[in-house]
Structures are given as structure tokens and as C-alpha cells.
Amino acid sequence: SSSSHFDTNFWEQLEEILIMADVGFNPTLKLIDNLKLRAKEISPGDQEAFKKIFAQELASLFPKPSKKLIALKPEVVLLIGVNGVGKTTTIAKLAYRAQMQGKKVLMVGADTFRAAAIEQLKIWADRVGVGFYSKEHGSDPAAVAYEAMDKALKENFDLVLVDTAGRLHTKVNLMEELSKIKRVLNKKHPGSPHRTILVLDATTGQNALSQVDLFSKSVPIDEIILTKLDGTAKGGVVVGIASEYNIPITFIGLGEKMEDLRPFDGKSFAKALLD
Amino acid sequence: MFDSLSERLDSVFKKIKGRGRLDEASIEEGLREVRLALLEADVNYKVVKDFTRKVKEKALGKEVLKSLTPGQQVVKIVHEELIELLGGKNVGLELKGKKPYIIMLVGLQGSGKTTSAAKLALFLRRKKFSPLLVPADVYRPAAIEQLQKLASEINIPSFGSSSNMKPVDIALQAREEAIEKGYDILILDTAGRLHIDEVLMNELVEIKQACSPQEILFVADAMTGQDAVNVASRFDELLDITGVILTKMEGDARGGAALSIKSVTGKPIKFIGVGEKLKDLEVFHPDRIASRILGM
Ligand SMILES: Nc1nc2c(ncn2[C@@H]2O[C@H](COP(=O)(O)OP(=O)(O)OP(=O)(O)O)[C@@H](O)[C@H]2O)c(=O)[nH]1
Numbered sequence: 001s002s003s004s005h006f007d008t009n010f011w012e013q014l015e016e017i018l019i020m021a022d023v024g025f026n027p028t029l030k031l032i033d034n035l036k037l038r039a040k041e042i043s044p045g046d047q048e049a050f051k052k053i054f055a056q057e058l059a060s061l062f063p064k065p066s067k068k069l070i071a072l073k074p075e076v077v078l079l080i081g082v083n084g085v086g087k088t089t090t091i092a093k094l095a096y097r098a099q100m101q102g103k104k105v106l107m108v109g110a111d112t113f114r115a116a117a118i119e120q121l122k123i124w125a126d127r128v129g130v131g132f133y134s135k136e137h138g139s140d141p142a143a144v145a146y147e148a149m150d151k152a153l154k155e156n157f158d159l160v161l162v163d164t165a166g167r168l169h170t171k172v173n174l175m176e177e178l179s180k181i182k183r184v185l186n187k188k189h190p191g192s193p194h195r196t197i198l199v200l201d202a203t204t205g206q207n208a209l210s211q212v213d214l215f216s217k218s219v220p221i222d223e224i225i226l227t228k229l230d231g232t233a234k235g236g237v238v239v240g241i242a243s244e245y246n247i248p249i250t251f252i253g254l255g256e257k258m259e260d261l262r263p264f265d266g267k268s269f270a271k272a273l274l275d
Numbered sequence: 276m277f278d279s280l281s282e283r284l285d286s287v288f289k290k291i292k293g294r295g296r297l298d299e300a301s302i303e304e305g306l307r308e309v310r311l312a313l314l315e316a317d318v319n320y321k322v323v324k325d326f327t328r329k330v331k332e333k334a335l336g337k338e339v340l341k342s343l344t345p346g347q348q349v350v351k352i353v354h355e356e357l358i359e360l361l362g363g364k365n366v367g368l369e370l371k372g373k374k375p376y377i378i379m380l381v382g383l384q385g386s387g388k389t390t391s392a393a394k395l396a397l398f399l400r401r402k403k404f405s406p407l408l409v410p411a412d413v414y415r416p417a418a419i420e421q422l423q424k425l426a427s428e429i430n431i432p433s434f435g436s437s438s439n440m441k442p443v444d445i446a447l448q449a450r451e452e453a454i455e456k457g458y459d460i461l462i463l464d465t466a467g468r469l470h471i472d473e474v475l476m477n478e479l480v481e482i483k484q485a486c487s488p489q490e491i492l493f494v495a496d497a498m499t500g501q502d503a504v505n506v507a508s509r510f511d512e513l514l515d516i517t518g519v520i521l522t523k524m525e526g527d528a529r530g531g532a533a534l535s536i537k538s539v540t541g542k543p544i545k546f547i548g549v550g551e552k553l554k555d556l557e558v559f560h561p562d563r564i565a566s567r568i569l570g571m
Pocket residue numbers: 081082083084085086087088089090111114117164165166167227228229230231252253254255256260384385415467469
């Protein structure tokens with residue numbers, strides 16, 4: 001519109017950038033409408049000033065993570081998500097981080113389904129140098145979780161990280177299996193799991209919305225961790241997720257090593273969308 | 276979740292009554308809906324632009340068939356064009372030349388290479404081949420064990436790789452073993468890697484040069500978004516891939532990445548993965564995916 005400080009070409013280009021970053025069509029239009037209003041605050045054509053406004057506007061969409069008080073140790077964290085997004089690797093990263101903070105960490109292999117998933121997690125536990133519990137391949141994941149809590153309570157762990165098998169959100173029986181793991185944890189250790197984290201792969205497109213929607217119907221999601229941001233994918237789909245669901249993004253994954261985890265920062269994320 | 280595209284188009288065309296031909300204005304308006312449907316399905320923005328331009332040319336001036344509404348007519352044109360772009364019909368594996376044949380699987384982390392390797396082995400055994408599964412991912416924790424376990428699940432031999440070997444040496448030694456023991460096809464599982472990781476991408480080029488695989492299949496996740504074009508075109512540029520496997524198709528992903536990847540590489544999608552079990556591999560049918568991308 002003529003009231004805008006930037007020409008049609010500018011807004012079209014921005015639309016293209018945002019859609020190609022997986023922000024999605026409707027969230028892109030909404031964002032651009034808001035930005036058109038806010039662009040009036042800055043001098044015409046000032047791109048640097050625009051980038052600042054853009055980062056502010058986008059960052060304001062992301063809910064702030066809330067700190068939960070844990071009445072009774074250990075704190076229990078459950079990681080869920082579709083196949084191959086990076087759950088197991090993210091557990092290694094979270095364990096490494098907690099260990100650096102002096103916590104006693106237990107990794108729990110409740111993916112008893114995928115070939116060598118238990119071995120994969122065990123290798124990580126050894127590399128990071130933290131505790132590990134699982135049972136043989138094919139065991140009931142809820143039983144693994146239950147027995148792991150026994151160990152965690154007995155041996156005075158501070159943090160328990162529960163790895164689950166990748167599963168598509170459309171599989172009703174597998175969603176039910178997650179609720180069961182959750183129920184069992186809560187029975188053994190009331191209040192737990194204290195956090196349920198949905199792991200999302202930044203290369204995912206609009207399907208991530210359906211993942212959030214269907215996973216949260218069986219287990220409420222407290223946080224999202226966005227992995228694989230070290231590639232060229234921007235992970236823009238979380239913009240739509242942030243405005244539709246009130247779920248904070250806490251960390252981003254930037255590689256395959258245990259050190260490759262950073263706290264999520266809305267402004268840096270916004271800047272990277274425009275690069 | 277999505278209105279069917281022809282319903283949406285019909286509501287567009289309802290406003291433009293009594294016209295026997297598809298005129299520019301109504302096509303423009305109709306194509307806006309098509310564009311949106313394709314973007315919702317994660318087809319790449321630029322691919323969508325090219326595609327809708329082509330459809331417009333085809334649709335312009337076309338007479339609306341008596342049996343169809345204008346909306347249905349446009350959907351028909353769009354659908355046919357999509358099938359054509361997706362390759363028309365299924366393209367199988369091209370196994371020619373001297374045995375043992377080699378099929379190499381490549382792609383981003385977590386896309387489904389290892390699982391697809393075992394699925395392919397099962398598929399090929401049914402076709403009377405005698406496959407050897409070759410784990411050449413020496414990086415991911417327990418990647419070798421993963422493939423070896425899958426292999427023993429289906430009673431197919433696997434090569435005894437170890438994580439201190441170089442992937443190219445694994446490939447060459449596995450070929451020797453295949454010749455010795457009479458296996459006629461090797462399926463090589465490689466580590467997931469980013470297309471921008473020069474060192475690891477070169478490792479793939481080195482393997483290709485050392486053992487000239489008949490097939491290099493790019494394994495991609497059906498849920499991939501806009502970035503599919505960057506990734507696929509880089510893998511294709513460096514390796515001249517021969518085809519694509521699209522995994523995790525049994526979910527609710529619309530699979531627009533199929534169109535993006537086919538458009539930028541020109542390489543056929545040969546198989547789709549439809550589950551975690553090793554029998555869950557199907558040959559690719561362009562017409563089915565076309566309907567799915569359109570939300571039909
Ligand atoms: N580049 C990159 N790769 C990652 C990242 N996080 C995980 N990966 C890789 O992605 C692949 C899958 O990771 P996993 O941790 O096994 O994923 P998962 O969700 O546990 O997989 P399933 O248990 O099979 O569902 C592995 O090759 C990891 O090394 C990341 O932040 N960046």
C-alpha cells in the first residue's frame with residue numbers, strides 16, 4: 001500500500017524469503033501485515049532499522065520458557081518426536097550440559113523398538129560419562145521407565161532423561177504408548193515427567209504443525225527443541241507453531257556432537273531467517 | 276484439514292458464471308488456490324511459480340468439458356501436469372554391467388538410509404538377487420550394529436565393518452567378499468551428512484570413484500520442507516544421483532518434497548518408505564503422489 005515505507009517489490013521479496021524458510025503461507029501474510037504497520041516507525045527504506053523491527057516482532061511471538069520448581073529430586077524429562085529428528089543425540093547434549101552444571105544424570109533407553117537404539121544411547125552415556133538404564137530389545141518401554149525410576153530414586157540422581165522411540169504422530173497406538181510411559185513415571189515419582197520435550201527437525205516443512213498438534217493431544221508438550229539448524233534449513237515452521245500453540249522453544253541443535261546445543265534466542269533466530 | 280482443491284476451485288469459479296472457456300482472469304484466480312495448496316504441501320516456492328506458469332499456459336482458452344465444472348477442469352489439468360512432472364510412470368532400478376552390482380544410499384542425517392538399505396535388500400532378495408548389506412557409516416554411534424541387526428532380522432548377510440575403517444575401504448573390501456562368496460549385489464549404507472559439509476561430501480565422491488555404483492539413491496524424508504531443493508541439488512551436483520527414495524510416507528505429510536526434488540534434479544523417485552518394518556517399501560507411483568500433494 002502507499003502508506004508503506006517500502007515498495008511492493010520489497011514486501012514481495014520478504015514474502016518469498018519467509019515462505020522459503022518454511023514459515024508457511026498464512027503466518028507469512030500475518031507477519032507481513034504487522035510489519036507493514038510497524039515499518040511506519042522507521043525512516044523510508046532503512047533496511048537496517050527494518051531488520052531490527054523484524055527481529056523484535058518475530059521474537060515477541062515466542063513464549064518465554066517457564067521455570068518449574070521440582071519438589072522432589074530427580075527431575076524427569078521425556079523426549080518425544082517423529083523418527084530420526086534427533087531425540088537420542090539431543091539427550092546426549094542435554095546430559096552433557098547438565099553434567100557440566102554438576103548434576104548426576106541418568107539416561108534411560110525406552111526406545112526398545114528400533115534396531116541398536118539401546119546401544120546408541122549406551123555409547124552416548126559412556127562418552128558423556130553419565131548413568132544408563134535400559135532393558136533388552138523388545139521390552140515394554142513403560143516397564144523400562146518404571147524400573148529406571150527405581151534406580152534413579154535409590155541412587156539419588158538429579159536428572160533423568162528418557163529416550164523414546166521415534167513414531168509418527170498419526171499412529172494412535174504409539175501415541176497411547178507415550179501416555180502410558182507418562183502415567184507410569186508419574187505413578188512412581190509424582191509430578192514427573194516434569195518436562196515433556198518435542199524434538200523437531202529444522203528441515204521439516206508444514207508437517208511440523210501436525211506433529212505438534214497430534215503429539216500434544218496424547219502428551220502435553222512443555223517445550224520444543226529444534227535440531228539440525230547447522231544445515232541450510234531455517235526451521236521457520238516454528239513461527240507458526242509459536243503463534244498457534246503456546247509452547248516455548250528452549251534449545252537448538254547445531255551438530256552431531258554433545259557440545260552442539262545452544263539456548264534458543266528469538267532475535268538471532270529471526271536474523272538467521274533473513275540471511 | 277484441507278478442503279479438497281476442486282471444491283475450493285469451484286467456489287472461485289462460481290463467481291464467474293456462464294463462460295464456456297477458461298479465460299485468463301478466472302484461471303489466475305483459480306491458480307491462486309492451486310499455488311496455496313502446493314505451498315501447504317511444502318512444494319518449493321520457486322517450483323510452485325514455474326509450475327503454475329506452465330499450467331496457466333495449458334489451461335488458457337481450453338474449452339470446459341461438458342462433464343466437468345471449471346474447477347474440476349483446472350484440477351484435471353493441474354493433476355495431469357503434476358503426474359508428468361513427477362515422471363509419468365514408475366522407474367525401476369537400472370542394474371546393468373558387471374556383477375556384483377552396487378547400490379549406494381546417501382542423504383541427510385536421519386532421513387532413513389539404514390532402514391531403507393535393509394528394506395531394499397529384502398526387496399531384491401524377492402527378485403532372486405543375493406544381496407550383501409554393507410555398513411559404511413563409521414561415525415554415528417551404533418550405526419554399524421543397527422544395520423547388522425536389521426540384516427540378521429531378515430537373514431541377509433552383512434559385511435563385518437568396524438568403525439576404525441575408512442568407508443571407501445569398507446566398500447572395496449566388501450566387494451571382494453561379495454565376489455568371493457558369490458553375492459551379486461551390494462547395498463552400501465553411508466553416514467548421514469549435510470550437503471554443505473565439504474569433507475564428508477568428498478568422502479562420498481571418493482567412494483563413488485572407487486567402486487562405480489550402478490545406483491546412487493538419495494534418501495529423503497517425506498516431511499522435508501522448502502530446503503529439499505538445496506539439499507537434493509547439491510547431492511546430485513556432486514554425485515549425479517540415479518534416483519530417490521522418499522521415506523516416512525505412511526504419515527500425513529503431503530510430500531511436496533517429491534515434486535521439488537524431481538524438478539531440481541530431474542531424477543526419478545524410485546521407491547517410497549511406508550513404515551518402520553522392513554517390508555514397508557513400495558515402488559513409487561506418480562499419480563498417487565500427485566493426488567496427495569493436491570490434497571485430493
Ligand atoms: N547436523 C545435525 N545432525 C543431527 C543433529 N541432531 C541429531 N543429528 C543427527 O541426526 C541423526 C538422527 O539422530 P538421532 O538422535 O538418532 O535421532 P532420533 O530422533 O533419536 O531417531 P529415532 O530414534 O530413530 O527416531 C543422527 O545421524 C544424528 O547424528 C543436529 O543438530 N545437526
